[in-house]
Amino acid sequence: MLAIDKVRKVFGDHVILDDLSLDVAEHEVVALIGASGSGKSTLLRCVNLLTEVDDGAIHLDGEEITDPRADPDLVRRRIGLVFQSYNLFPHMTVLENIMLAPVRVHRRSSDEARAQAMQWLDRVGLAEKAGAYPDRLSGGQQQRAAIVRALVNSPRLLLLDEVTSALDPELVGEVLTMIRELKSDGMTMVLATHEMGFAKQVADRVAFLDGGRVLEQGPPEQVLGDPVEPRTRQFLARIIEAGRL
Numbered sequence: 001m002l003a004i005d006k007v008r009k010v011f012g013d014h015v016i017l018d019d020l021s022l023d024v025a026e027h028e029v030v031a032l033i034g035a036s037g038s039g040k041s042t043l044l045r046c047v048n049l050l051t052e053v054d055d056g057a058i059h060l061d062g063e064e065i066t067d068p069r070a071d072p073d074l075v076r077r078r079i080g081l082v083f084q085s086y087n088l089f090p091h092m093t094v095l096e097n098i099m100l101a102p103v104r105v106h107r108r109s110s111d112e113a114r115a116q117a118m119q120w121l122d123r124v125g126l127a128e129k130a131g132a133y134p135d136r137l138s139g140g141q142q143q144r145a146a147i148v149r150a151l152v153n154s155p156r157l158l159l160l161d162e163v164t165s166a167l168d169p170e171l172v173g174e175v176l177t178m179i180r181e182l183k184s185d186g187m188t189m190v191l192a193t194h195e196m197g198f199a200k201q202v203a204d205r206v207a208f209l210d211g212g213r214v215l216e217q218g219p220p221e222q223v224l225g226d227p228v229e230p231r232t233r234q235f236l237a238r239i240i241e242a243g244r245l
């Protein structure tokens with residue numbers, strides 16, 4: 001469904017993505033792990049066309065989205081991206097935040113967008129927060145609202161960049177639960193994470209990024225429990241040392 005083919009991204013003298021290839025099947029959840037600076041966010045930004053690739057191609061449902069003729073707005077409608085910090089507009093209520101893109105960008109009627117937003121908010125237990133401003137919500141609630149904002153565009157693919165990193169540990173669970181529910185709905189997701197527990201719990205496959213490439217990939221229990229590559233072992237040893245596995 002998503003095919004990343006030999007994507008290259010260079011910032012200055014630094015090759016961040018070095019002919020990186022990765023395929024993601026429909027309904028699959030892939031976790032990207034790797035050291036800080038290994039290019040996880042850059043890769044997600046390339047898929048969402050926020051960062052232009054220098055070489056290589058990315059296909060979604062067989063269509064090349066990195067083709068310069070592809071309309072980025074149309075592509076982003078099919079690919080939702082949620083960042084570490086929730087990026088809800090502080091001067092808008094939760095409902096207004098969620099309705100913004102459907103009404104302004106996708107020209108849906110307010111009634112339709114409101115109904116759909118409320119359906120999602122209800123589903124994730126945030127219906128009573130619809131009229132609240134983001135600063136009245138906990139971090140976990142804000143992050144769930146940010147995910148709903150991506151979901152109302154009915155994306156084919158959801159990209160999650162460190163969505164639990166900014167949260168207090170006791171709030172991580174509610175976001176994890178929501179992501180698990182999306183997975184059981186069949187949502188295809190690619191997520192970048194430093195939390196190996198998170199990767200283990202939700203991912204069908206874990207891909208370890210190193211040196212601008214996917215060095216090793218496979219089921220979480222294999223990559224996280226019994227990695228083949230010495231560099232993956234090294235990375236995991238550091239994570240264990242830091243108490244994050």
Ligand SMILES: Nc1ncnc2c1ncn2[C@@H]1O[C@H](COP(=O)(O)OP(=O)(O)OP(=O)(O)O)[C@@H](O)[C@H]1O
Pocket residue numbers: 011012014016034035036037038039040041042043192
């Ligand atoms: N716009 C940019 N201009 C220059 N360098 C950049 C830019 N964006 C990212 N980089 C560099 O690219 C490298 C990869 O960054 P990236 O954020 O993709 O890594 P990451 O694996 O997501 O890291 P982290 O786990 O810390 O979030 C870093 O060295 C970063 O400084």
